[in-house]
Amino acid sequence: MAYKSLLTIAGPDAGTRMAVDASATLALAMDAHLETLALGIDRSQLGYAYVGTGAVIMQVAMERAAEEAAAREKELRAALDAQGQDLRWSLDSAVCQLGALGELVGARARYSDLVVLPQPYGDGQGAEGEAVLEAALFDGSAPVLVLPESGLASAWPKRIVLAWNQGREAMVAARRALPFLKRAEQVVITVVDPSAYGPERSDPGGSLCQLLVRHGVRAEVSVLARTLPRVSDVLARQCQDIGAGMLVMGAYGHSRFREAILGGATRNMLESAEVPVFMAH
Numbered sequence: 222m223a224y225k226s227l228l229t230i231a232g233p234d235a236g237t238r239m240a241v242d243a244s245a246t247l248a249l250a251m252d253a254h255l256e257t258l259a260l261g262i263d264r265s266q267l268g269y270a271y272v273g274t275g276a277v278i279m280q281v282a283m284e285r286a287a288e289e290a291a292a293r294e295k296e297l298r299a300a301l302d303a304q305g306q307d308l309r310w311s312l313d314s315a316v317c318q319l320g321a322l323g324e325l326v327g328a329r330a331r332y333s334d335l336v337v338l339p340q341p342y343g344d345g346q347g348a349e350g351e352a353v354l355e356a357a358l359f360d361g362s363a364p365v366l367v368l369p370e371s372g373l374a375s376a377w378p379k380r381i382v383l384a385w386n387q388g389r390e391a392m393v394a395a396r397r398a399l400p401f402l403k404r405a406e407q408v409v410i411t412v413v414d415p416s417a418y419g420p421e422r423s424d425p426g427g428s429l430c431q432l433l434v435r436h437g438v439r440a441e442v443s444v445l446a447r448t449l450p451r452v453s454d455v456l457a458r459q460c461q462d463i464g465a466g467m468l469v470m471g472a473y474g475h476s477r478f479r480e481a482i483l484g485g486a487t488r489n490m491l492e493s494a495e496v497p498v499f500m501a502h
Contacts (some may be wrong), residue, residue, distance in 0.1 A: 223400055225253045228333035228363075230326065231293045232260040232349045236339025236368070241300035243373035243497075244337040245308050247366075250376035251400075257297050258329055259314035261290025262322065262349055283316065290314045322352050327360025336365045342492045354491075358472050364397040364501040365472075369494050377404040378466025378497075382459050383440075384486075385410050385426050387419060390471025394501040395429060398469045399436060401499065408433065408440045409463055413455045414447035453489035460496050472500040 229244040231237040241257065248255040265282035294314045301310050317325045330336050336357040341350035357365050381402060385391050395402070402408050410433075415425040426442040433440040449455050460468055473487050490498060 223253075224251050224334040226256065226332065226334045227251075227253050227337060228256045228258070228330060228335070228357075229337045230258045230260060230329070230353055230357075231297050232262065232353055236370075237293065237296050238300050239370075239372045240337055240339045240368060241297065241304070243366075243368050245301070245304040245310075246373055247335070247337065247376050248310070249308060253309075253334070255301075255308060255310040256329070256333065257301065257310060257312050258326075259290050259293035259297050259312070260322075260325075260349075260353075261286035261288070261293065261314070261316040263316065263318040265318075286316045290316050319349070319352070322349070323356040323360045326353050326356035330357040330361025330363040333361070333363050336361070336363045337368065338365055339368050340370060340491060340494065341367070342488075358500065358502045362502075364394070364499060367491060367494065367498045367500060369496060369498075371495070373497055374466055377401070379406045380463050380465045381405045381408045381467045381469060382456060382463065382465045383408055383410045383429075384456055384468065384470035385412050385429055386471070387415075387421055387425075388471055390473065390502050392429075392471070394469050394471045394499065395433070397501045398499050399438075401467060402433060402438045402440075402469070403436060405467075406439060407463070408438050409459070409465070410440055410442045411456060411459050412442065412444045413452050415444060451489050452486045453493070456486075456490065457493060457495070465496055467497050467499055468494065469499045472502045 227244055227248050229240045244255050263282040263286040297312055315325055338354055341354050357363050383395060410426040410430055412425040425444050430440045430442050445455055447455060
């Protein structure tokens with residue numbers, strides 16, 4: 222497996238130039254094509270409008286969304302032109318209502334090997350960033366590489382932390398991340414506070430390590446106690462301790478609603494990640 226079709230999406234949130242730079246670095250290293258999409262989003266809530274004003278509000282909102290898409294397209298084109306002539310890329314723009322964002326992004330992500338997006342939380346980020354990320358993961362069934370504010374240090378990180386909890390999402394992420402894992406010098410399968418009654422109780426992470434080694438991955442297992450309040454904190458410290466350039470993890474083991482209201486490893490990690498996070502569901 223190789224990543225030959227990459228996608229990055231520019232919405233109203235911050236991080237467009239950084240995402241393009243990182244996507245271009247990856248595309249050149251992987252000999253891949255980079256597709257880019259400029260989004261304009263209609264956020265109008267017609268249910269709260271006075272009777273008879275809906276058509277006017279919709280027209281104004283769509284005009285603003287079209288202007289937004291045009292501005293993002295201009296920004297994307299400038300960032301792409303700055304990458305040099307070796308990069309193969311395409312640029313498109315689209316306008317949609319907020320409720321249709323999942324369908325639009327999902328249709329584009331479905332035909333991409335990897336979607337590259339900026340961190341959806343933090344300064345300058347709105348609700349659209351999270352919606353785009355979830356649309357790529359769930360509607361597009363695509364793996365997503367989420368970039369921290371610092372961007373991408375290397376197309377092929379030398380050390381990678383692979384979060385493992387025996388779950389389906391973690392297994393999907395491990396398989397989808399194989400191109401990165403096979404190029405790394407060290408992959409640390411990190412199991413945090415494993416269950417004493419699970420199927421892997423005698424050898425947590427051992428079966429996954431065996432699978433990856435057979436693929437040529439330089440993998441090892443690290444079993445850690447939950448010495449910090451959140452699993453995401455333990456994983457972040459593990460990344461720091463080994464100098465990891467990427468974290469691979471399954472996305473949303475719980476429902477997205479529960480993650481949003483109560484918090485969870487996925488949301489917590491994305492809020493504070495200092496390294497690129499490779500996610501799949």
